[in-house]
Amino acid sequence: MTVNELSLNDSRPAQTGWQRYLATLRYGLYVILHPFDGFWDLVHEKRGSLAAAHTFLVLFLLTRVLKLMYTNFQFISAPLQYINIYEQCASLLFPFLVLCLANWALSTLFDGKGRFKDIYMAMCYALVPYILIQLPLILISNFISFDEASYYTVLMSVSIIWCLFLAFVGLMQVHDYSPGKTIIFIFFTIFGALVILFLILVFFSLLSDAIGYFVSLYREIVFRLY
Amino acid sequence: MNIKRFTALLLALGLLLTAAVAAADDGYTSSYTYNYDYWGEIRESPDAYRVDQVLYSTTLGLETAMRRPQSLYARDNHLYICDTGNNRIIEVIRENGQFTLGRIVDRVIGAEPETFNTPSDVFVDENGNMYVADTNNNRIVMMDAGQNLLQTYVKPSDTTFDQSLSFLPDKIVVDSSGRVFVLATNINKGLVKYEADGTFTGFIGANPVKYTMWDYIWKSFFTTKEQRAQQASFVPTEYENICIDKEGFIYATNVVFSEYDLLWDNAKPIRRINSIGSDILVKNDRYPPIGDLSWVEGSLDYGPSKFYDITVLDNDIYIAVDHTRGRLFGYDPQGIMLWAFGTKGNNTGAFLSAVSIEHMGYDLFVLDENESSVTVFTPTDYGNMIYRASNEYLKGDYEGSADTWRQVLKLNANYNLAFIGIGRSLMRQEQYEEAMEYFKMAHDRENYGRAYRYYRKIVVERNIGWIVAIVAALLIVPLIVRTVKKMRAEVEEYDRQRIVT
Structure with missing residues (x-):
């Protein structure tokens, strides 16, 4: 399909909400195979939807949890007795959102075109290969032996490299950057994420100090009154 | 009648309870013996070994008490204690579980000088010839059972040996053909090797030098000549102790490493050295044989296990003694931990400073230099079972x-x-x-x-029939469906055209 064909499809008679949701979900498949066209249209031609993006993110977290729980023990050493699902999800979701935020915050400095919604959507669509490969991989892991681990590892690496590549192209298209600029931008994004983490830490430590101050003030007054 | 029965019941209960208490309170805390699980957590286990008895100077009937003994050696039913502080070797004979004092070797007839000066290790070969590492006399003497001098091994006059260093032999082992391997203080080129006739034939099994790229960059570009002279130079570290197994491989322990080296098994605290000097220890467990995997933060004996001695049983199971926490670690030939036990302290079964370990069959002897005592451990039923199971497997009796x-x-x-x-x-x-x-x-x-x-x-x-059938169905059914759809479409198209015309 070319861009023209796509925009022709887009001008079809009005879809219902549900149909549009399914169409945007299906569009994820197009994006991962034609990232340059796909990401451009995702944002600029409104081929994607936030609902689909949320779905991909949730599926990604679900894949992650299922992977920890049901991958055969030959390929993963997950101490299930210590694993907390919420903690696992938070440890993925939090960096993901902080990186999106840092990216959005810095896009002004770097003359980027993307809005927060666009960045978030592009990043979520970039997670699709992870879901598509890792979910079946959980099943496969239960039918192969330790000696055949190379197939497993290769597929796993492919899924991650594919995702990283999509994220790169996604950022490039959303902000309308050149590849070189995108690389520099990614470095700054990581730096920005670290700054955000630092600010959060400072904020919480100050907050706890402030609360501590009022608590001790209250105690002092209570002691004086008795 | 009822009251009688009631009292009888009470009595029986009371007896049961005291029995239970007695069984629980036998001097062994529940965490004396343990093992690590797959996740590296301590799992308490039944005792694999228990103390049979402790040999002190008084129990052996020695006139002068032992002073800082440094080493043990056991052959057949003879146990030799190297009583370093008193310049003598004590021979103890074991008969029917009883230990009696044998000879006291404090001189070599025909040697110059005849007496020892702080001997630090002893070895006895199959023929009863005794080798003593006579440290401060800078020699190793070999004597027959009548204490007559047979051979002296002295400082090599070879150019590979730094002549400015004094020769201080510390630990010795002798292989079946009479070659002597010496671990000497201040010598970091490996073990000093002598032929049976006393000629020096080189070094073997040096500890590889650790030199990272960062070290190199730092040394070459960021330090001045004066600073470099002040810094410690990169040299191989010395081994702590050595032991020879029945096949002639030397087991060596190393205690000079940083905690972080243990993480990726760079420290290799236990090595099995072959004839060309490389480490061939088998490590098939998730964790390498490094003793304790974790230690309590802030405790007095914090830090990695330091193996001061090691002994190899006849079935290739090796046991190392940790000086940091006074523990014994048993490993099977695959490098899997069998058990660990022991602690620091004055109690029976605890050590103040364990420096040497030896075995007779499956019984273990541990020498404590501060207490000047030898603790004799015998395996429990549980410990014997573990040995029996691995021996049966080695013999091929899998069932x-x-x-x-x-x-x-x-x-x-x-x-x-x-x-x-x-x-x-x-x-x-x-x-x-x-x-x-x-x-x-x-x-x-x-x-x-x-x-x-x-x-x-x-x-x-x-299930090959089913599998083929399912695969075939998955391939053929869509094909049929597609053909049917296509045919139907053609028919409809034909009908429509007919209606139009």
Whole structure:
């Protein structure tokens, strides 16, 4: 399909909400195979939807949890007795959102075109290969032996490299950057994420100090009154 | 009548309770013996060894008490204690579980000088010839059973040996053909090797030097010549102790390393050195043989285990003694920990400063230099069972070994090696599904994978008809559906055209 064909499809008679949701979900498949066209249209031609993006993110977290729980023990050493699902999800979701935020915050400095919604959507669509490969991989892991681990590892690496590549192209298209600029931008994004983490830490430590101050003030007054 | 019965019941209960208390309070805390599970957590286990007796100077009937003894050696039923502080070797004879004092060797007839000066190790060969590392006399003497001098091994006059250093032999082992391997203080080129006739033939098994790229960059570009002279130079570290197994391989322990070297097994605290000097120790467990995997932050004896001595049993199981926490660690030939026990302290079964370990059969002797005592450990039923199971497996009696492992599991359900042992014997009996279950419980991936491959093959062969049928159906059904749809569309098209016309 070319861009023209796509925009022709887009001008079809009005879809219902549900149909549009399914169409945007299906569009994820197009994006991962034609990232340059796909990401451009995702944002600029409104081929994607936030609902689909949320779905991909949730599926990604679900894949992650299922992977920890049901991958055969030959390929993963997950101490299930210590694993907390919420903690696992938070440890993925939090960096993901902080990186999106840092990216959005810095896009002004770097003359980027993307809005927060666009960045978030592009990043979520970039997670699709992870879901598509890792979910079946959980099943496969239960039918192969330790000696055949190379197939497993290769597929796993492919899924991650594919995702990283999509994220790169996604950022490039959303902000309308050149590849070189995108690389520099990614470095700054990581730096920005670290700054955000630092600010959060400072904020919480100050907050706890402030609360501590009022608590001790209250105690002092209570002691004086008795 | 009723009251009588009631009192009888009470009495019986009371007896039971005291029995229970007595059984629990036998001087061994519940955490005396332990093992590590797959996740590296301590799992308490039944005692593999218990103290049989402790030999002190008084129990041996020595006139002068032992002073800072440094080493033990055991051959047949003779135990030799190197009583360093008193410049003598004490021979103890074991008969029917009783230890009696034998000879006291404090001079060599025909040597110059005849007496020892701080001897630090002793070795006795099959013929009863005794070798003594006579440290401050800078020599190793070999004498026959009548204490007559046979051979002296002195500082090599070779150019490879730094003549400015004094020759201080510390530990010695002798192989079956009479070659002497010496661990000498201040010599970091490895073990000094002598032929039986006393000629020096070089060094063997030097500790490899650790030199990272960062070290190199720092030294070359960021330090001045003066600073470099001040810094410690990169030299191999010395071994702490050595021991020779029945095949002639030397086991060496190393205690000079940083904690972080242990993480990726760079420290290699235990090595098995072959004739060309490389480390060939088998490490098939998740964790390498490094003693304790973790230690309590802020405790007095914080830090990695430091193996001051090691001994190798006849079935290739090796036991190392940790000086940091006074513990003994047993490992099987695959490098899997069998058990660990011991602690620091003054109690029986605890050590103040354990420096040497030896074995007679499965009995262990541990020398404490501060207490000047030798603790004799004998294996419990549980400990014997573990040995029996691994011996049976080595001999090829897989079913017998599995039965023994099952008995071990009854005493300690956390024993990973037992699961692996049972699994392996089940696999030999072609019961792959059961074997897989056991391997899974032990987290043994390689063996599980092996069993699974056989299992999968059997399942596929049994159901090949179904599998072919399903695959065929998956391929053919869509084909038929597509053809039918196509035909129907053509018919409809034809009908429509007919209507139009």
